[in-house]
Amino acid sequence: MIMRCASHGARRHVQPYGKLGGKAWKKGRKSVSTVSKIVPFNSGSRIVETACRTLSVASHGLNALEAKFADRDFAAIFLRMVGMIMNVRGRLIVTGMGKSGIVARKMTATLTSTGTPALFMHPADAGHGDLGMVTPDDIVLMLSHSGESNELGPIIQYCKRFGIPLLGLTARAESTVASASDVCILLPAVREACPNELAPTTSTTVQMAFGDALAIALMEMRGFSADDFHKFHPNGRLGAQLLKVRDLMAAGDAVPRVCEDASLLDATIEMTRGRLGGTAVINQGGELIGAFTDGDLRRTVTGTQQLTEAVGRFMTVPPLSVGPDELASEALRLMHMHNITLLFVCEGGRLMGAVHMHDLLHAGVA
Structure with a gap:
């Protein structure tokens, strides 16, 4: 790379910034780390303790979700949600942003493979044409731990404008998603396993578990049998186990x-x-x-x-x-x-x- 000095017009050679092989760059660069304190790998017991603590926190979150079903109001809302999905003439459109979106994708896959027609719609694409996949016969299930993801706004507005039922799944009763939903499941407030309590860990585990509970409840209500399961899983090891x-x-x-x-x-x-x-x-x-x-x-x-x-x-x-x-x-x-x-x-x-x-x-x- 050649640079020209503004004052004298002289040219001088400068080592390219990204060329790690250059001696000048190697000599002058400083190591950059995304973490401030790295635990040495010889601290095995501490690492194992961290893993066990993560599982323990997740377990408490699942127990809290199970306890929710003992509440009559919560159970009544769940039954109403199941009834609305069972009676929908179209499909269940599942949506969510970020980690909730990843859970929503998995939930969609479980629902479709167990007899409930479902589609995943990415909120970022919804406002750019994908809202066209939502018909008046459909129902929307929206996942958001905080209930305040900006990308969900156009979907909420669309549902309200065209009278499409909106089901919410969030942990905050005063959130936008909770107030906009026709039926809203309030998940328990749980502690994230992340030591900073920032990274979604326990909350996404609880979302995932609720999705499985919903899918299996719908599966049993439909009388979804092993024969039906085989129709949707004709290939692979699972399909072989269902052959007659x-x-x-x-x-x-x-x-x-x-x-x-x-x-x-x-x-x-x-x-x-x-x-x-x-x-x-x-x-x-x-x-x-x-x-x-x-x-x-x-x-x-x-x-x-x-x-x-x-x-x-x-x-x-x-x-x-x-x-x-x-x-x-x-x-x-x-x-x-x-x-x-x-x-x-x-x-x-x-x-x-x-x-x-x-x-x-x-x-x-x-």
């Missing part, structure tokens, strides 16, 4: 089956065709009466038995089976418990299909 046996079983001609008077040779051929390591043994009515597996075949042929003998003499009875609407994870549990790799699927005693351990594991069931 009928989703993974082989059916129709893919299921090996023989009658009880079939020969061992016929049963062996059928097992080989099915590639499941076994065959079902059924009666004339199509009901499962036994199972004949690779293990049964090995035990049979090592004896003096002839392959022309009836398979019914050597099949495993009673056969272990599972219903088509059982969770796939339950089928896998039975396989592990009985040390088998194949389960036949029956409904009302009739053979419907077969499920192999490899299919369950390949689908991510655990």
Whole structure:
């Protein structure tokens, strides 16, 4: 960098300010820290005590929230809030600024995954067009610990102008959010775990817990089942745990089956065709009466038995089976418990299909 002196017009070279490799900069710079006193890492006990104190403060905040529900007025307001959300024709629009906004995003995700249609609206974007996502059929849930975030103003005005119900969640009864809300939940006044009592810690934990309580209350009121949950979580490990046996079983001609008077040779051929390591043994009515597996075949042929003998003499009875609407994870549990790799699927005693351990594991069931 070259600078020109104003008085004489002479030029002089100056070390660039941001060039840390320069000797002059290294020599003249002072270390800058964002903290005034750093605790050495060898003070392990103090660090652990701080962590435990944080958890203790958070625990007190959660206990205070739980105690709130014992108050009849608070419980009545909560029930009214739940009723309004249950009866809304549109969606629940959740909003909040700063840390409350982060909690609002998580709350939105929990609500949508448990049966309550919800959207997150960022207050900073609301006044720049995103208010258009709010329809007369919707309801707005506003989170603000202080109840005085300036960015929430346009949303409050919009709700009042178009008669959109506004639900508030704040800790201050005299705040703007509390006074503007049609229904307002007043969270307990809690101490922040931050030693300066400034950084939102306990307050956001309490907000998060209330959001979970609200979502689960709505979930139970809707009768939201595991089947419904699976519709919204088809992928990943969670989706695999909610799969049913009928989703993974082989059916129709893919299921090996023989009658009880079939020969061992016929049963062996059928097992080989099915590639499941076994065959079902059924009666004339199509009901499962036994199972004949690779293990049964090995035990049979090592004896003096002839392959022309009836398979019914050597099949495993009673056969272990599972219903088509059982969770796939339950089928896998039975396989592990009985040390088998194949389960036949029956409904009302009739053979419907077969499920192999490899299919369950390949689908991510655990």
